[in-house]
Amino acid sequence: MTRLTDNIYASEQQVADFNFDQRVADVFPDMIQRSVPGYQTILHTLGLLTERYAQANSNLYDLGCSLGAATLMMRRHNKQPGCQIVSVDNSKAMLERAEQHIHSYRGDTPIDLRCQNLQDTEITNASMVVLNFTLQFIEPEQRLDVLSQIAAGMNQGGMLLLSEKIQHADPVMNDVLIDLHHEFKRANGYSELEISQKRTALENVMKTESVETNLQRLQQAGFAHASVWYQSYNFCSIIALK
Template identity: 75%
Template sequence: MTNRLTDTIYSSPIEQMSDFNFDQRVAEVFPDMIQRSVPGYQTILHTLGLLTERYAQAETNLYDLGCSLGAASLMMRRHNTQSHCKIIAVDNSEAMLERCQHHIDSYRGDTPIELHCQNIQDTEITNASIVVLNFTLQFVPPEQRQAILNKIAAGLKPGGLLLLSEKVRDNSASMNELLIDLHHEFKRTNGYSELEISQKRTALENVMKTDTIDLHHQRLSEAGFSESGVWYQSYNFCSIIAIK
């Protein structure tokens, strides 16, 4: 994903702001957008590779739910050492999947990757040893999140792994505002203007509803995971490991 295009989607004043959407414009600049917006993104991907080496089981499926341009799928394929595995990458944006296919075709690997254009609510999870939800669940309506986690837990083999990365909110209102401010400072450091930060925040308001870490653990326990823990957090972004 070298020579990436610069994200300038919100750099000019937008009179009528529409909800954020993973359309062609976002797909074109997504690598730049996520690198400049999500602290620790490369650390999460690197660690997914280490987890794949530990938790992938032979003759199973590895799922990348909300795969965007396929970074997590490619990381799992690079680090999978088990035989007869298949990676199933799912996204509901045709624009993202079109570019995802190009990225996948650019790298060789022994583990096949299948792309499915659908909502993750409609994805069957079967014979899975690893499932990745990398900043995906936050875009699903809150009332549908438990059912998705239930389905993932049911479809994972014993000892299977879920990697759940999310933007979160703190239980304390004042701490939550501090984390938001620090994240905005992170974006300023990466070249985003006040206008860009403000307009993107407005665009995300209706489509991204964040949960507390406590609620994530509660849902995972209810879904049937034996244990879950935060292995990484930077500002209001965290990544959780849950084991079947």
Template identity: 55%
Template sequence: MHDSKKDAIFAEPLTQVSDFVFDQKVVEVFPDMINRSVPGYQSILHGIGQLTRRFAQPNSKVYDLGCSLGAATLAMRQNLTQVPDVQIIAADNSTAMVERCRMHLEGYRSDIPAEVICVDIRELPIANASVVTMNFTMQFIPQDERQNLLQRIYAGLKPGGVLLLSEKFKSESTEMNQVLVDLHHEFKRANGYSELEISQKRAAIENVMRVDSLATHQQRLHDVGFAAVQVWFQCYNFAAILAVK
């Protein structure tokens, strides 16, 4: 995935900042954008691979919901070589993302079948799953629909199956939340983003990305029935959770 161009989508002043969409323009710069915007992103991908290797079951399906360009799909696929009869289903509702994801998967030889589907993940049937990954996807689902989606994932998981959930979150303390937000903005500045880019990106994404507190995420997971819920990675206001059925 080294064909990514530098993200300069918000580098020039915009007369009107539209809501963020995962279109062709974003596809072209997405790997650069996410690595410069999400602290610990590569560590999270590595961990998704490790956890997939640990929890994937023979004769099961592994899902990447909101797969974007397939970074998590590839991390999982590379760690499934010792698991017999496993199939990957990657899904995203952006046609541009799905097309590029298919290209990326075709670029890596593998005996493990992987299907990339363009679909709203709220309508995707989930069954016989041992691992389900949602890598910074839930935050784009309307908040009143998140519980229902989690219930469908839980119902589709085999006993001992896992959900790997990565999310940007907000602190329940206003003061602490500001500390985390400031640290994140410093991270973006250190990666070459200007004040204009940071503020315009924030304006574009605030209507489409609604973040919850970690406690809210954890409570939802417990409410739908997950037996164990553990934060396994956190950097600033970004965290990854392991939930075991």
């Protein structure tokens, strides 16, 4: 599948709230590669985690699956019999591209693609759940309910991978991390206009929180153990165990 260049915000425009529409779906692989530091490291480690935590005859969930990168990583590394991957996204455009992407790669583990809000997804018999830069687009007051539903539907010994853009509790350090992230985007070819307009587009739809808030919420939701395993600038990934 041809990788198109993300130039959505390259020209000056009246910036609307960010939306996972057809424009974004078309350029998403390029967008996330150039915008999210450490994304490939997170995917690689998800493969290792799948080998460790996938349980036989269980469900593996990719909530907010976008084009299916995490889904395919779990399928590639799952060694357990009787598993199913349930991949959920509420963007029809993203799911249509995900279906094309997934069918390009062979694998034994069946994949159930669902177009729905993750808040409406029933979690049952889960040994793994992935929220890869997804929870940050859910209203903060709904996030505990989402995590509680996941924990309640997870088998003992199950694993949640939660990756989020974060806001540092110290405003000075928060500004440092934001500046470093912007340098990362400049190095990947984004202009000042693109960086500024993308930030404006995300202001109302992506509400970031601190690492401490995320860890406390996971404990409240019913996870026995949780820890940050990876951070690059203001992006981090957490492993939580049932």
